Amino acid sequence: MSVPYAKLPGWADYGLIPIINLLVAFLVAGVVVLLVGENPLSAAVILIDGAFGSGQNIAYTLYYATNFIFTGLAVAVAFHAGLFNIGGEGQAYIAGLGVALVCLTFDSVLPWWLTFPLAIAASAAVGALWALIPAYLQAKRGSHIVITTIMFNFIAASAMVYLLVDVLKPAGSMAPQTRDFFDGAQLPKMGWLLESLGLAVRSAPLNISFLLALLMAFAVWVLIWRTKLGYEMRTFGFSPKAARYAGVSESRIIIIAMMISGGLAGMMALNPIMGDQHRVALDFVAGAGFVGIAVALMGRSHPAGIVPAAILFGVLYQGGAELAFEMPNISRDMIVIIQGLVILFAGALEHMFRAPIQAVFASFSPRSVGVAAPKGEGA
Amino acid sequence: MEFVGIMLQIFDATIRVSVPLLLACLAGLYSERAGVFDIGLEGKMLAGAFAGASAAAVTGSAWMGLGAAVVTAVFFALVHGFASITHRGNQIVSGVAINFIAAGSTIILGQAWFRQGGRTPSLSGDARFGAITLPGADAVRDVPVLGPVYSELISGHSLLVYVAFLMVPFTWWVLFRTRFGLRLRAVGENPAAVDTAGISVTWLRYRAVIFTGVLTGMAGAYLSIAQNAGFVKDMTAGKGFIALAALIFAKWKPVPAMFACLLFGFLEAASIRFQGLPWPVIGKVPVQLINALPFILTVILLAGFIGKAIPPRAGGVPYVKER
Numbered sequence: 033m034s035v036p037y038a039k040l041p042g043w044a045d046y047g048l049i050p051i052i053n054l055l056v057a058f059l060v061a062g063v064v065v066l067l068v069g070e071n072p073l074s075a076a077v078i079l080i081d082g083a084f085g086s087g088q089n090i091a092y093t094l095y096y097a098t099n100f101i102f103t104g105l106a107v108a109v110a111f112h113a114g115l116f117n118i119g120g121e122g123q124a125y126i127a128g129l130g131v132a133l134v135c136l137t138f139d140s141v142l143p144w145w146l147t148f149p150l151a152i153a154a155s156a157a158v159g160a161l162w163a164l165i166p167a168y169l170q171a172k173r174g175s176h177i178v179i180t181t182i183m184f185n186f187i188a189a190s191a192m193v194y195l196l197v198d199v200l201k202p203a204g205s206m207a208p209q210t211r212d213f214f215d216g217a218q219l220p221k222m223g224w225l226l227e228s229l230g231l232a233v234r235s236a237p238l239n240i241s242f243l244l245a246l247l248m249a250f251a252v253w254v255l256i257w258r259t260k261l262g263y264e265m266r267t268f269g270f271s272p273k274a275a276r277y278a279g280v281s282e283s284r285i286i287i288i289a290m291m292i293s294g295g296l297a298g299m300m301a302l303n304p305i306m307g308d309q310h311r312v313a314l315d316f317v318a319g320a321g322f323v324g325i326a327v328a329l330m331g332r333s334h335p336a337g338i339v340p341a342a343i344l345f346g347v348l349y350q351g352g353a354e355l356a357f358e359m360p361n362i363s364r365d366m367i368v369i370i371q372g373l374v375i376l377f378a379g380a381l382e383h384m385f386r387a388p389i390q391a392v393f394a395s396f397s398p399r400s401v402g403v404a405a406p407k408g409e410g411a
Numbered sequence: 412m413e414f415v416g417i418m419l420q421i422f423d424a425t426i427r428v429s430v431p432l433l434l435a436c437l438a439g440l441y442s443e444r445a446g447v448f449d450i451g452l453e454g455k456m457l458a459g460a461f462a463g464a465s466a467a468a469v470t471g472s473a474w475m476g477l478g479a480a481v482v483t484a485v486f487f488a489l490v491h492g493f494a495s496i497t498h499r500g501n502q503i504v505s506g507v508a509i510n511f512i513a514a515g516s517t518i519i520l521g522q523a524w525f526r527q528g529g530r531t532p533s534l535s536g537d538a539r540f541g542a543i544t545l546p547g548a549d550a551v552r553d554v555p556v557l558g559p560v561y562s563e564l565i566s567g568h569s570l571l572v573y574v575a576f577l578m579v580p581f582t583w584w585v586l587f588r589t590r591f592g593l594r595l596r597a598v599g600e601n602p603a604a605v606d607t608a609g610i611s612v613t614w615l616r617y618r619a620v621i622f623t624g625v626l627t628g629m630a631g632a633y634l635s636i637a638q639n640a641g642f643v644k645d646m647t648a649g650k651g652f653i654a655l656a657a658l659i660f661a662k663w664k665p666v667p668a669m670f671a672c673l674l675f676g677f678l679e680a681a682s683i684r685f686q687g688l689p690w691p692v693i694g695k696v697p698v699q700l701i702n703a704l705p706f707i708l709t710v711i712l713l714a715g716f717i718g719k720a721i722p723p724r725a726g727g728v729p730y731v732k733e734r
Contacts, residue, residue: 064516068523116503175713176722178503179659182450182652183706190703198697325507365518372511380494380505 040390046332050378052385054330057373064369068361075355075362082354083347087231089354091223091238095308097339097346098238101245102300103324104342105252106293108333112256113289114269119166119181120297121321122188123159127298129192130158131305132200132210132312139217147217151302152244159298160291162188167290171283177290185321196314209313219307239307241299245342248296249335255292265289297321319368326371329379345371415556421680423564427638429676430575431456431630431647435654436661436668437575437582438626442488444586444663445619446599446725451491451506452627453651454513459484459631461517464531464642465524467538467635476538476636477571481628487513488624489617496616499729510651518644529644531635540569540637569637571629578626582665595619599723602730612730627651656709663723675705 040049062072083093103120110117117123134151142150166180196208205211219240223233256262268275268285276282304316323345330344331337345367352367377384435452442449462483467476487509494505518529525531548566551558586592594615598605602612634650635642653675660674661667682701 064519068519116501118503118507169710169714173714175710175715178448178450179655180710180713183656183710186649186652186706187703187710190699194697194699322507322511325504329504361519361523363519363522365515368511368515369519370515372508372513372515375504375511376490376494376508380500380502380508381498383498383500 040386040393044389044393046334046337049382049386049389050330050332050337052389053378053382054374056385057370057377060373060377061366061370064366065362070359070361075359078355078358079348079351081351083351085354087223087226087229087233088236089350090231091226091233091236092353093343093346093350094242095236095238095303095346096349097343098242098245098303098307099300099320100323100327100342100345101249101339102303103297103320104327104331104338105248105324105335106295106297106300106321107324107328108331108335108338109252109256109265109296110289110293111328111333112262112269113265113285114272115167115170115286115289115293116178117163117181117290117293117297118178118325119163119184119188119294119321120300120324121317121319122181122185123162123294123297124300124317124321125185125192125315126162126188127155127159127301128305128312128316129195130154130298131301135213135217135306136200136210139214142216144216144218144220148219148240148302148306151217151306152299155298155301156295157298159301160295163290163294163297164287167287170290171286177286193314196312200312207313210311213306213310217306218310219302221307237308239303241303241307244299244302246339248299249339252296253335261288297324323371326374326378329382330374415559417684419559419563421677421684424680424684425673425677426564426568426572427676428679429672430572431634431638431650432654432657432672432676433575433669434571434578434626434630434633435651436657436672437578437665438623438630439655439658440582440586440663440665440668441595441619441622441626443658443726444599444723445595445616446602446723446728446730447492447495447616447620448502448727449491449506449620449623450503450652450655451487451509451513452623452654453647453649454506454510455484455487455624455627456631456634456651457510457517457645457647458487458513459628460635460646461513461521461531461631461642463628463632464534464635465521467534468525468532468641471536471538473534473538473540473636477540477629477632480632480635481625484628484631485621485624488620488627492617492620495729496613496620499731502727502729514645517642521642521644531642534636534640538636539640540571540633542567542569543573569633571633571637574629575633576669579665579669586665591618596723599725602725606730606732612732616730630654653705656705659709659722660712662721678704 065072065075082089084090103124106120107117131151131154134147134154138147138150162184166177166184169175169180170177200210201208202211222238222240222242223236226233256266264275264280265285267278268280268282272282300320305312309316327338327341327345330341348367348370352364355366356363435456439449439452459480463476463480466479467473491505491509494500495502521529521531545566548562552562586596594605594610598612598615605615606612634646639646657668657671657675660671678701682698
């Protein structure tokens with residue numbers, strides 16, 4: 033074990049290990065399904081069918097995936113700078129305030145294609161501002177970003193409950209939510225995309241914020257791997273000392289990375305609010321901020337990994353809803369378990385299978401491990 | 412006299428709502444003092460609450476419930492230890508994972524086993540920890556001021572309440588007056604030095620997370636079989652994070668931890684008692700602000716505006732013996 037981080041070929045590092053981690057997470061989830069007295073295999077079949085069985089199901093899967101692309105990218109950008117932004121949930125929730133203000137102001141005046149850019153800017157700005165405070169406190173006052181962002185999740189939740197119950201709720205209404213938006217703040221559906229393939233979509237809420245999510249995935253790739261700022265962020269994340277020596281300003285990187293991260297998390301609010309519910313309701317984020325952690329870990333913080341990982345979680349959400357229908361013992365909370373197991377095996381225990389795999393690789397060809405290890409003792 | 416009565420009620424409620432915070436906070440204290448960050452307090456408490464209520468419902472014994480709660484929470488603590496000590500994984504990620512696994516599995520298993528929408532059957536009699544009347548509580552009831560304080564505020568709580576408050580001096584004694592405590596604190600500050608002295612860093616940290624498991628299990632059992640009569644889904648409702656906030660607020664010290672938990676408990680008790688009523692001096696305060704106050708105060712403290720909270724130096728860093 034004296035060389036724990038010997039190099040594996042890229043396909044093993046980015047393909048094999050995540051797949052093994054994922055398989056183990058699903059195996060353990062299967063044990064839970066057994067414990068509640070259902071058959072894991074038929075559960076898996078129902079889940080897959082529920083996610084891909086019809087055009088409508090696919091559209092729902094992609095609708096959920098949209099949320100997770102935004103939050104997964106948010107976590108990933110912070111990861112690259114060595115920061116753990118656990119506050120995506122709160123940043124997305126409070127960003128709903130920005131979306132609400134834009135939509136309530138302009139929805140009867142402007143068409144959607146003018147409201148949408150304003151709402152994007154507002155959601156990103158509010159999310160970024162909510163991340164700015166923890167970032168500033170980390171950069172200038174040394175408070176731990178994980179703890180402050182957790183605290184900010186709770187503060188955001190309290191603030192939004194207060195705003196929805198006491199401020200934004202229309203007079204005479206009982207439900208703690210804003211009034212319904214007019215057409216000017218409703219995003220066009222994207223059902224035509226699937227309908228052109230001959231699939232029936234009906235009323236599934238897949239909308240153009242899916243395209244925005246893909247665009248952001250590309251933008252994050254450009255930012256992290258093709259710009260000077262991205263290079264500085266990765267350097268800082270890899271070795272803060274080296275970055276400091278190279279003249280990179282620590283507090284600048286922390287603040288910028290966290291604001292980008294918060295902005296991406298904030299944009300998640302657009303999808304459920306403008307694309308589906310057409311109002312801001314309590315708890316519309318529904319855990320997507322936390323799913324982002326699992327998505328970023330699964331996708332190895334690379335947009336090319338995050339998009340498939342987000343779709344995987346979209347499958348779990350949509351398929352899980354169908355599963356809850358078919359198997360009364362399994363509610364949607366099954367997804368929460370799977371999410372936790374993925375975070376555990378792909379995140380915290382990512383090194384568990386690495387050493388044995390490296391040993392296997394070393395036994396095939398010692399040189400592939402990149403160390404002059406004596407035979408049979410690779411990792 | 413009526414004012415004294417109201418204050419007594421609030422303080423009594425403060426004690427009740429502080430106990431799970433206090434147990435979880437002391438739990439976190441052991442782990443974090445040993446250099447293992449634990450944001451999974453919430454999950455372990457929830458799992459303990461569920462296991463405790465389930466076992467108590469099936470066996471009819473509160474003690475079996477407490478045992479099941481502790482065993483379950485220790486299991487989750489060991490998973491955290493396995494990931495973050497043995498495999499040197501990211502401790503925050505591991506804690507997040509445990510919170511999710513606990514949140515999901517308590518609901519799924521509860522629904523599958525009891526079919527009451529994620530609740531466990533309502534407990535009564537021996538399946539709960541009842542109130543204990545301390546000796547002489549009835550005799551002194553009529554003594555002015557001190558009588559009610561003793562008979563209502565101090566007497567009449569369940570066993571776990573007294574255990575929780577006794578854990579404070581016990582934890583202080585363990586950490587600051589025993590060899591184990593010295594080593595525990597050392598391993599959170601400078602594990603290499605402990606290793607050089609020939610003491611196993613791994614085993615010390617494992618013992619710390621086991622302590623954490625035991626105490627979070629007790630906190631969960633208190634919630635579901637002492638304070639309430641059964642488990643309801645998501646019943647910890649962020650208490651694990653408030654405990655974490657209290658731990659930071661108390662700068663990782665046991666006696667200040669007790670006062671921090673009492674303060675946060677008092678805020679909760681007072682906000683319930685005065686819900687919707689105007690507060691003295693400041694007028695009407697939204698209840699959400701009071702709920703958020705522990706978190707806001709902790710952020711302000713962490714920012715160094717009221718004192719400085721310095722965590723154990725090796726906290727969050729896995730120990731690598733040699734490379």
